[in-house]
């Protein structure tokens with residue numbers, strides 16, 4: 290009743306970083322509840338994955354051999370069966386696209402509360418305090434709950450677990466009911482290819498929803514031209530069809546690490562930041578001094594882009 | 608085929624705001640149709656225009672104030688709307704995923720659609736969990752973060768693409784009935800036409816209480832308690848350039864030359 294069961298995330302033969310981060314988060318919680326940390330790794334080359342997940346702090350790794358890739362029905366069945374067997378207090382999953390495809394389902398099935406996208410977790414022995422953001426990162430909140438729960442954790446909030454552990458690795462013989470599997474994964478496709486590779490650029494001029502209208506994009510194009518920079522954007526610009534997918538920076542776009550990244554009218558939502566936080570120097574131009582982008586900016590201009598950008602073009606064209 | 612779309616009115620917040628207890632003070636809040644739901648509505652309406660869907664119904668949990676947002680969905684082409692509200696919901700601080708699941712499930716059961724479209728998440732509390740939770744609760748199939756849906760539904764399957772991280776899409780077939788959580792960019796949401804807006808006023812908007820849909824107050828009691836809300840401590844160690852636009856632009860110009868990335 291005090292254990293933690295964390296579920297690993299993998300895709301196309303690779304464990305994803307958040308799997309190691311959930312070991313850190315899970316260990317911390319298990320220390321606070323006084324329980325053990327169990328890791329579940331489901332589908333794919335589970336023995337190889339288990340060896341890699343055997344890092345400091347892991348007590349037991351349960352491998353479930355079934356199919357190659359993620360399938361939410363297989364995950365749900367395996368995790369609920371593991372839950373019945375281990376009776377952990379918390380089930381911890383990544384707040385990844387796949388995590389969100391099964392965590393709410395197992396919570397419903399097990400009749401547990403679910404708290405998603407947590408950035409901090411704290412348990413005083415009785416109450417869990419989960420920190421999460423609201424309103425696109427404008428505020429943080431704490432949510433408290435007692436008893437068992439399903440929790441998803443945001444990527445890159447906890448450091449990856451390191452070292453070599455001495456976990457017990459056990460094959461868990463899950464009873465997967467094939468008839469209950471209602472979806473079939475037929476393959477994967479890489480999107481966002483094409484003429485430019487924004488991840489190659491030294492200088493990115495990146496534009497967000499602050500640009501308001503498609504016509505206004507010309508202003509940013511002119512800036513990119515004047516600076517000899519490559520044009521990129523946040524997601525809404527691509528969603529609107531104003532720029533092609535290969536220009537999108539972020540979780541579901543490209544990860545970029547230019548020398549300088551100029552974010553113009555971009556708020557700095559977590560999914561955007563995931564794609565550009567590794568830039569050497571980050572400059573933000575934004576009317577909102579409290580926009581989350583300011584947290585990771587090295588330099589900032591709190592002003593209207595429609596006033597600043599023409600001046601900047603003049604600097605280089607004039 | 609009948610489609611149900613979950614529609615939420617989300618709170619929007621001004622740049623400058625104040626927090627009172629565990630809420631943002633009312634005067635700094637606005638209201639809008641949830642961005643993700645806008646795409647879900649559009650997908651449903653397109654399915655109707657393609658002759659696949661014969662009825663599109665929206666369902667909303669919210670007080671009378673949010674009818675403006677519901678009418679927006681009707682103006683874009685949904686046929687009718689259900690809005691669930693109850694005195695018992697008035698004082699609830701945080702309507703958690705399980706409570707929303709109970710309410711929406713009851714409406715889905717009564718409406719009996721073939722397909723439920725919800726947004727990936729709501730822009731305000733961003734749980735991103737309700738659609739999948741409802742599916743599991745009802746024994747529907749589901750797919751989270753769908754950014755493409757084939758409109759032919761061959762063999763009773765929804766062929767979708769799920770948008771994974773890093774520019775990778777998963778091609779998946781899902782049996783119906785199903786709940787799909789719709790990602791932005793799947794289509795181009797239309798603006799409501801004047802005619803649509805006029806027509807929306809005449810479309811049925813059915814208001815139901817918890818008792819009407821057969822949900823007991825005790826079913827929506829949440830185990831989660833919102834205990835604090837605060838502005839995150841700024842981790843910013845940014846240099847803020849001050850001055851007129853030409854001054855700040857010139858500072859940035861110097862930086863770019865210094866770094867050797869622009870001349």
Ligand SMILES: Cc1cc2nc3c(=O)[nH]c(=O)nc-3n(C[C@H](O)[C@H](O)[C@H](O)COP(=O)(O)OP(=O)(O)OC[C@H]3O[C@@H](n4cnc5c(N)ncnc54)[C@H](O)[C@@H]3O)c2cc1C
Pocket residue numbers: 425496497498499500522523524525537538539540541542543553554555556557558559560561564574575576577580592593594595727728752
């Ligand atoms: C599963 C999932 C995946 C996602 N993947 C990505 C991704 O890969 N990439 C991505 O970017 N997003 C992604 N998102 C979306 C993300 O959550 C945000 O919605 C998005 O990043 C917001 O883009 P934005 O900053 O351009 O717009 P907004 O958040 O609307 O910000 C606009 C900013 O412009 C500023 N502004 C307005 N007017 C002006 C002006 N005149 N001058 C200066 N500043 C101005 C505002 O102060 C504001 O900060 C994803 C979301 C989900 C749920």
